[in-house]
Amino acid sequence: MRKFTFAILLSGCVLAAHGQTVLTLDSCRALALRNNKQINVSRLGKEVAMNTRKAARTKYLPKVDVLAGYEFTSRDINLLSNKQKNLLNNMGTNLGTQVSGDLQKGISEKMTELVKQGAISMEQAQQIGAMMQQAGAPVGQYAAGLGNTIGQQIVDAFRTDTKNVFGGAVILRQPIFMGGAIKAANAIADIMEEMAGNDESLKTQGTIYDIDKAYWTVVSLKHKQKLAYSYRDLVKKLDDDVKKMIRQGVATKADGLKVDVKVNEAEMDITRVDDGVTLAKMLLCQLCGIPMTDKITLADEDSNGLEKSNVRYTDYQPDSTFSSRPEVRLLQNAxxxxxxxxxxxxxxxxxHVALTGGYMITNPNVYNGFQKRFSGVWNVGITVQMPVWNWFEGRYKVRASQAATSMARMELSDVQEKINLQVTQSRFKVKEARKRLTMANNNVKSAEENLRCAQVGFREGVIPSTDVMAAQTAWQKAHSDKIDAEVDLRVSEVNLEKALGILE
Structure with missing residues (x-):
């Protein structure tokens, strides 16, 4: 229902902008609430806080990341040392030399033994040794080449070819226990969103308060403008009468000069109040967000009285914490x-405990002899992080935060006490404004009767012009005091609504 009413008010404001110049208090409020930049900033801040809260809720959910990369290195990863590769490359030569030496040594020892036994002669032994050496040389060379070839193949098999490395991974992280940090972060996000709403309420009330003051200031000046013109007309009428009496010889020039001074003063008052009305309307237009050069007319400008019967807050009693005030709610949020x-x-x-899992792929394939193709592996695990020693850093930080909380509570209590005093003062001011308005109405009646009697006596020639001017001045002051009392009642009622936190 409230949104529907607000839409109707905005529609009325749009019509006013297209030619209608009459603005009510409600339409001025609607324009100000729509166009005020600070309120619009607060609304955007509320949207920011809402999305921040939604983002904080995602901290409970698992996070999935995808990684991919490429790396070029100047050297391969070597599984064999240079010494090992050298041994494998010369494996056949080394093995053939050792076998050939052992074989020649064995044959030589055998020939020597046979010579000693007399089975063969020395010449025969030498011939047999030469024949064996000639027959074994090709076999040794072949065995050495074959061994070297096998060694080189082994070295090549252990070559990784890892200058170009491709990799990728899918990583999942699920928080299990973060020490209560996630829960606290979500609570902070909720509080920040609530603070944004309270800030909007605070600026809304401040804007409405400024609009009401500006509106009733314009109305007050318009009534005083009419009063100034009426007073000028009264003084001019007296001036005409005095001039006629001067011509008839029943009044002196001194009486005429006194009346002329009053006429000039009345004209000056009109000039001042005209300027005041113009400036006040410009301020009201600025607060409403419309061009200050627009010609506007307020609905209460031509009203006969500004008395207001506001029963909204008569029986309203705020709670002991004054939670209806956005300032208090903001401090409680703090x-x-x-x-x-x-x-x-x-x-x-x-x-801090978290579940981790994922899938990782690499090229070369480290799980199959550095094969030049992509291959991967699944993984799952749990990580635990626990601070062990930090020189009591955490204790000091917690104490500092607790002290800050105590300060915030003290500020809240202090503001609540001041608001209680403010509400009481505002109630007293409303009562005083009502009494002042009642007295002003009575004074207006007395001043009008006094002016009537003075005018009658002046026409009968029993009362001098100075008494008439005094009666006119009293009449003007009584009406001016009535206008001030009426506007003061309106403003004091708005002050009370603002103090109670129900201004909207």
């Missing part, structure tokens, strides 16, 4: 925010 901040600090020094 206390709650500080408490959650303490929990976040405490969570930093508690164990």
């Amino acid at each position: 206390v709650d925010l500080s408490e959650q901040g303490t929990k976040v600090i405490q969570a930093e020094y508690l164990p």
